[in-house]
Amino acid sequence: MEQNERKFRLKLNLFDGILLVLALAAAAFLLWRELRPAALTQPDAAVTTTVRYTIRFQQWAPGTSGIIQEGDRLADNVKNYEVGQVVSAQAVPAVIQVADDKSRRWVWAGLEGFEDVLVTVEAPCVVSDAAITVGGGYEVRTGTIGYFRGEGYMGSGPIVAVEEVQG
Secondary structure, three states: OOOOOOOOOOOOOHHHHHHHHHHHHHHHHHHHHHHOOOOOOOOOOOEEEEEEEEEEEEEEOOOHHHHOOOOOEEEEOOOOOEEEEEEEEEEEEEEEEEEEOOOOEEEEEEEEEEEEEEEEEEEEEEEOOOOEEEOOOEEEOOOOEEEEEOOOOEEEEEEEEEEEEOO
16 A cells, blocks of 8 residues: 655745745845955055044042153053053042033033143044044044053043144
């Protein structure tokens, strides 16, 4: 006696068909993305020069700004980039932003018991269309909060001014 073998028949419902089409489309997209020719990129026209920028070290105890000396080398405390040499340091009253409920806006207010230190740093840099880069990778931008260390101290705060040194 011979047994009747049934032939394989693919039965797809609508949901299975949609999933199959989506999987094939995703595979085709990924294959196309891997095999397409690389886009031609032109390197930025970079110029090597010197930059001078000011960092506002925030909320230091009064009188401790004297440990920052002219000529100190500063480094980024996160990625260990050399970010330049201290040109000057000046203690100023500490300020913070607080919410003014009456005018419904943020205002600057003095912070008692602390001082801020404006540290001016000078460093060789590479200036490109994208950024000003010091220390081989640290991007100097106004408003960026940085974490820095010097010889015997650490400080954090925003970069408040950036200028290119001529000559």
